[in-house]
Amino acid sequence: MARRAVLVKTPADATIADVVENLDHPIEYVRRILEKLERCRRAHGDAQVRIGVLGRAECPNYLIEYITEDPKSGQQSVHPDAAYSGSTHRELAPRHVEEARNWSSEEMNITAVSALIGRLRSRAS
Structure with missing residues (x-):
């Protein structure tokens, strides 16, 4: 029997760490x-x-970004790399990236995501 999606309102400032308990397969995700x-x-x-x-809380889509810094001014700029489906992890069309309301206002850097997966794996063993 297929599992029904549970409607969970994802806060506008949520990160992966905030929603990890709602994920279908947190370690793999x-x-x-x-x-x-x-x-x-x-x-x-x-x-x-x-x-x-917006969308499914058990496998939310996600946007990968990177930051560059202007060497003269020191000003940092955030640039989108790509958006991905949370269920298939395939790249989404560019129009998804551009729709700012789709994405959380908060981000997690690669170090924080590495620490999160470490905690999830240690909890699972």
Whole structure:
């Protein structure tokens, strides 16, 4: 029997750590995000993730971003890398990236996501 999606309102400032208890397969979900973060970090030197606050709470879509800094002004800029489906982990169309209301106002950097998966794995053993 198929499991029905539970409607859970995701707060506009939620991070993966905030919703991890609602995820269908938390370790696998976070592991797949970490793969995307690593790829972005190799390409751009930095990576962070925002989760989707609209849609399915048990496997929210997510947006991978990176930060650049202007060497003269020191001003930092956030750039989207790609958005991914939370259920398939396949890249979404660019129009999803551009819709700011889709994404949490808070992000987690790659270090925080690595620590989260470590905690999830230690809890599971």
